[in-house]
Amino acid sequence: MIxxxxxxxxxxxxxxxxxxxxxxxxxxxxxxxxxxxxxxPKDTRANSYEDLSKQGFGVIxxxxxxxxxxxxxxxxxxxxxxAARCASFVRHSSGCHIWVIGxxxxxxxxxxxxxSPQEEVITPxxxxxxxxxxxxxxxxxxxxxxxxxxxxxxxxFCADTAYPGNRRGDWVRxxxxxxxxxxxxxYDGVAIHAYTHGCDHxxxxxxxxxxxxxxxxxxxxxTYQDSMAIIPPRVPVFITDARPLPDEASGTAGWPxxxxxxxxxxxxxxxxERWNQQYPDRQIRSLILYRWDGPEDEAERWSIQxxxxxIEDFRRALANDYRWRLPMRPEYRATFLTQNTPGKMVAGExxxxxxxxxxxxxxxxxxxxxxxxxxxxxxxxxDNREVLVPVAYHNHLPHDVPSGEEVELLARxxxxxxxxxxxxxxxxxxxxxxxxxxxxxxxxxxxxxxxPAPLPRKPPIEEIMDTLAQHxxxxxxxxxxxxxxxxxxxHSVVPPSVDARLIARYHVEQKGWPxxxxxxxxxxEGHIQQTxxxxxxxxxxxxxxxxxxxAICLSGNFTDQPxxxxxxxxxxxLLAWLLSSLHLPLEAIRGHCDYRNTQCPGLTWAxxxxxxxxxxxxxxxxxxxxGEPTPKVLYHYLLFWQTESHWAVEEWRAAERYVGQFRVTMxxxxxxxxxxxxxxxxxxxxxxxxxxxxxLRAAGCxxxxxxxxxxxxxxAILDEMAARRQRxxxxx
Numbered sequence: 001m002i003x004x005x006x007x008x009x010x011x012x013x014x015x016x017x018x019x020x021x022x023x024x025x026x027x028x029x030x031x032x033x034x035x036x037x038x039x040x041p042k043d044t045r046a047n048s049y050e051d052l053s054k055q056g057f058g059v060i061x062x063x064x065x066x067x068x069x070x071x072x073x074x075x076x077x078x079x080x081x082x083a084a085r086c087a088s089f090v091r092h093s094s095g096c097h098i099w100v101i102g103x104x105x106x107x108x109x110x111x112x113x114x115x116s117p118q119e120e121v122i123t124p125x126x127x128x129x130x131x132x133x134x135x136x137x138x139x140x141x142x143x144x145x146x147x148x149x150x151x152x153x154x155x156x157f158c159a160d161t162a163y164p165g166n167r168r169g170d171w172v173r174x175x176x177x178x179x180x181x182x183x184x185x186x187y188d189g190v191a192i193h194a195y196t197h198g199c200d201h202x203x204x205x206x207x208x209x210x211x212x213x214x215x216x217x218x219x220x221x222x223t224y225q226d227s228m229a230i231i232p233p234r235v236p237v238f239i240t241d242a243r244p245l246p247d248e249a250s251g252t253a254g255w256p257x258x259x260x261x262x263x264x265x266x267x268x269x270x271x272x273e274r275w276n277q278q279y280p281d282r283q284i285r286s287l288i289l290y291r292w293d294g295p296e297d298e299a300e301r302w303s304i305q306x307x308x309x310x311i312e313d314f315r316r317a318l319a320n321d322y323r324w325r326l327p328m329r330p331e332y333r334a335t336f337l338t339q340n341t342p343g344k345m346v347a348g349e350x351x352x353x354x355x356x357x358x359x360x361x362x363x364x365x366x367x368x369x370x371x372x373x374x375x376x377x378x379x380x381x382x383d384n385r386e387v388l389v390p391v392a393y394h395n396h397l398p399h400d401v402p403s404g405e406e407v408e409l410l411a412r413x414x415x416x417x418x419x420x421x422x423x424x425x426x427x428x429x430x431x432x433x434x435x436x437x438x439x440x441x442x443x444x445x446x447x448x449x450x451x452p453a454p455l456p457r458k459p460p461i462e463e464i465m466d467t468l469a470q471h472x473x474x475x476x477x478x479x480x481x482x483x484x485x486x487x488x489x490x491h492s493v494v495p496p497s498v499d500a501r502l503i504a505r506y507h508v509e510q511k512g513w514p515x516x517x518x519x520x521x522x523x524x525e526g527h528i529q530q531t532x533x534x535x536x537x538x539x540x541x542x543x544x545x546x547x548x549x550x551a552i553c554l555s556g557n558f559t560d561q562p563x564x565x566x567x568x569x570x571x572x573x574l575l576a577w578l579l580s581s582l583h584l585p586l587e588a589i590r591g592h593c594d595y596r597n598t599q600c601p602g603l604t605w606a607x608x609x610x611x612x613x614x615x616x617x618x619x620x621x622x623x624x625x626x627g628e629p630t631p632k633v634l635y636h637y638l639l640f641w642q643t644e645s646h647w648a649v650e651e652w653r654a655a656e657r658y659v660g661q662f663r664v665t666m667x668x669x670x671x672x673x674x675x676x677x678x679x680x681x682x683x684x685x686x687x688x689x690x691x692x693x694x695x696l697r698a699a700g701c702x703x704x705x706x707x708x709x710x711x712x713x714x715x716a717i718l719d720e721m722a723a724r725r726q727r728x729x730x731x732x
Contacts, residue, residue, distance in 0.1 A: 005095060005096055006058045007028060007030050007056070007286070009022075009322060009324075010029065010269055010272055010276075010287050010324060011027050011029030011269070011286075011322065012029045012060075012287065012289065013030075013292045013304065013314075014031075014033075014240075014290045015033065016052070016292070018305070019031050019055075021315065025315075027318045027321075028058075029057065030238075030288055031052050031057050031060075033047075033049065033060070035047065035089070036066055037064070037089050038066060038070075039078050039081040039082040040085060041080075041081050041084035044092055045089070046088075046089050048094045049061065050095035053096065059096040059098065060096070060100065060286070061096050061098070062103060063099055063134075065102075065112070069115070069116060071110060071111055071112025071120075071122075072105060072122075073101070073102045073105065073110075073130045079129060079133050080133060082130065082133075082134065083130075083134045083137040087137035087140065090138050090144055090147070091142070097147040098238075099148070101134045101151070105161075105174075106154045106174045107155040107160050108160040121163075123161065124163070124178045125660070125661060127178055128660070129657070129723070131152075131178070132186070135149040135186075135187070148188040150236075150240075152191060153193045154175045154193075156171055156194070156223040157171070157210070157217075157219075158171055172226045175190070175192075175230065179230070179232075183339075184232060184336050185335055185336075185337035186337070189235060190227075190236070191237075192238070192240070194223055194224040195220075195241075195243060196220045197219070197244075198252050199244035199255065201264045203244075205221075205267065206219070206222065208220055221271065224239060228275075233282055233442060234282075234335075234360070236283075237282070238286045239284055239288060241288065242268055242288065242290065244256075244264060254300070254302055255302065257307060257309065260309055260312075261312035262309055262310070265289065265310060265316075266317045268287060269317045270322075280325070280327040283326070283327065285324045293305060329360070329361060329362050329403075330362070330439060331363050331439065332363065332430065332434065332436045332440075333359075333439075333440075333441050334357050334358070334359065334360060334436060334443075336356075336357055336444040337356040338354070338356040339355045339426060339444055339446075340353060340659060342448070343665065344448070344449045344450075344451055344635075344665055345450055345451070345665075346451050346453050346633060347417055347450050347451065347457070348417045348457060349453070349458065349669075350461065350462075350463055351415075351667050351669065351672070352410045352411070352412055353411045353412075353413060354649065355409055355411045357401075357428070359403050359404060359406075361403060362403055363430075364400055364401065364402045365397060366400055367398065371430060372397070375394075375395040375426065375429075376393065376427055376429045377392070377411075377424055377425060377426050378427065379416050379423070379424055380425065381421075382422075387422065389416055389417070390417070390527075391460060393413060393414065394431065408649065410647060415450050417460070419452040419453075421450075422448050423448070424445070424446050424447075425437075427444075428441070452633065456573070456620050456623075458577045458671075459528055459570060459574055461520075461530050462527065462529045462530070463529075464500065464501075464529050464531060465530060465531060468501060468504035468516050469505045469509070469516075471508050471513065471515065476514045476515060476536045476538050477537045478535045479535055480691055481582060481695075484548060484582050484584070486549045486589070487549065487575055487579070487584070487588055487589050487590065488545055488549040488591070488592055488595065489589065490518065490540065490552065490592045490600050491556060491558045492521075492554070492556060493600070495557070496523065496524050499521075499523075500529055503516060503518075504531070507539075511539075514538075515532065515536075515538070516532060519533075519550045519552065520574060521553050521555065522552065522554050522570055522571055523555050524556055524563070524564050525566055526569060527570070532551075538551060542596045544595060545592070545595035549590070549595070550578065550582075552571065557602065558602025558603075558604050560603070568609060568612065568613055572616035572619075572620060573620060576617045576621050579617070581671060586617065589613075632676060632677040634672070635665075635677055635678065636676060636678040637665050637672065637673040638659070638665065638666040638682060639668070639673045639688060640668055641682075641687035641688050648668075648683060648687070651682050651714055652666070653711070654714050654715030655715070657715075657719050657722045658719065658722045661722040664680075664727075673696060674695070674701060676701060678703075679696050680706065681693060681703065681704070682706050683705075683714075684705075702731050704728060704729055704731050706718065706729070
């Protein structure tokens with residue numbers, strides 16, 4: 001159903017006055033009105049558009065700070081004032097709920113202070129910051145919580161604004177970067193413009209391309225297709241300015257003169273109708289002609305009411321029932337609202353990525369049962385071949401997610417074992433039924449550079465801690481990593497068919513322990529699972545062994561025979577990595593029997609496989625040159641706190657603008673942070689201890705801590721740093 005203030009038709013004209021043409025044939029389309037509102041937050045001047053909306057017209061209002069040197073949006077120091085002024089204008093206006101923030105921000109003429117010493121280039125970062133503040137302010141007003149706030153159209157064919165990552169000043173890349181900075185779900189729609197160079201209607205369907213360096217861009221009306229290629233499916237799109245630009249070659253200066261109808265307008269509407277028919281998930285909702293009236297200095301070129309040929313052309317176009325259509329909602333569809341996969345990962349690492357999604361399909365996402373919905377991921381190399389990883393995590397949802405609702409989760413992903421450049425595709429899966437991608441869902445794809453893992457390499461480890469049974473009330477005590485003195489080898493005694501999950505249930509339900517007693521569990525095939533954090537003092541080797549030991553359990557009974565070779569090799573890799581990470585000597589490897597009077601880890605331990613295991617571990621350590629400092633494969637790591645049941649979700653959200661500015665690697669792993677040249681700690685010593693900070697400094701990292709005590713204070717500091725483009729508070 002089309003809401004009041006919207007139109008189902010494609011037709012539209014900039015300015016009041018032309019709506020009578022549309023109404024005369026029952027095609028009540030769109031009217032776009034441009035408002036220059038300034039940035040005085042105390043200004044309450046407004047306007048009413050109810051004369052249009054109550055007649056059934058769609059209304060779009062373009063909000064600008066000013067023209068010429070005032071800037072389409074003001075200087076960045078005045079963004080808060082401009083947002084407050086937008087909110088005031090919206091609050092006191094009526095009859096409109098679709099707003100555009102600014103116009104042509106990539107054009108030099110739109111800059112505040114243009115052609116003066118105070119000129120400020122509106123980069124995508126600055127426009128995104130201004131837009132977000134305006135959108136938040138507008139949608140905070142009573143009766144405007146669901147308003148659509150559109151991203152400004154960039155000026156096609158305009159290369160005025162170049163910046164790092166877009167050296168040629170590509171206007172399409174500019175708009176794409178704005179959308180990437182804001183993130184899916186954080187903008188309501190996009191305005192785009194479509195022009196031709198001259199009023200020949202053949203230019204509407206021309207596939208002519210521009211001269212280098214823009215030979216990949218359309219030179220005529222189909223410039224709109226370049227924009228549509230980078231706008232995600234189902235995002236509302238409005239062409240808010242369509243016209244023929246002056247063409248020196250033909251001598252035309254705008255809309256054609258005379259009284260004989262041309263076919264430019266008819267061809268333009270026919271072109272957008274064909275697009276909408278071909279791409280039901282990428283509907284364009286309006287094509288608004290520029291303009292009905294306008295200032296006197298533009299009248300000869302652009303005032304449609306002075307060009308009878310254009311009016312007749314428009315009348316003929318109105319004979320067609322051109323409408324946009326809301327596509328039918330599919331069963332399986334997800335929108336990624338926030339997802340902060342780092343641009344760099346270490347080979348073979350498992351990281352946690354805070355992710356927020358919205359269920360856009362008709363099915364409820366069930367978190368449990370025999371066919372739950374999960375968030376999974378797939379890796380692809382530069383030749384688009386899928387790359388398998390040892391553990392392909394399927395992340396369960398924390399609760400059921402009905403259609404239209406959102407969910408937040410910490411999604412695990414393991415990187416490929418080999419360094420290189422990859423694409424990581426996040427995708428929902430209905431287990432045992434279908435992947436969302438098979439149902440037309442686009443998922444979320446990011447580029448990731450996988451860096452070589454420092455030696456000794458961390459082996460592939462599946463983290464299953466959050467899937468194991470825990471006692472309803474009892475909890476193990478915790479320790480600092482520095483108190484760990486030994487790595488204690490166990491065997492499970494039972495057949496390998498008894499996995500870690502069954503052992504955890506036995507420890508909890510039969511023995512009454514807080515949780516499973518082992519920190520790691522290794523299958524006969526060499527698959528390593530982490531079952532407890534290293535900081536947990538679990539029950540496994542008596543009082544002393546519990547206090548100082550990490551419990552490593554090999555699945556199986558080794559009373560009569562040793563473990564298989566694959567299990568031995570995996571255990572050696574795990575031991576070598578732990579010894580290096582915890583700065584322990586080879587002698588720290590112990591058997592359970594070294595702490596208690598027991599046969600564990602089997603009678604064959606001392607006689608058959610202890611010595612080969614130690615030799616294999618020593619060989620890995622020697623090949624790693626452990627005396628060398630920790631290599632810095634990452635440049636900058638933002639370290640957040642995490643516990644067994646909670647993580648720094650508020651601090652993470654507070655850092656979004658900073659991360660958008662600097663694209664820093666983010667995470668919770670102290671081990672990963674140790675491989676970064678710079679580490680910024682987010683959170684006080686009560687969250688991330690001074691001992692951890694000391695460990696990072698000892699590893700050769702340059703470390704600083706954001707001093708805020710609350711997420712709000714931390715966000716204010718990081719926002720200010722982003723605004724100043726200041727990556728560090730004090731570090732150099």
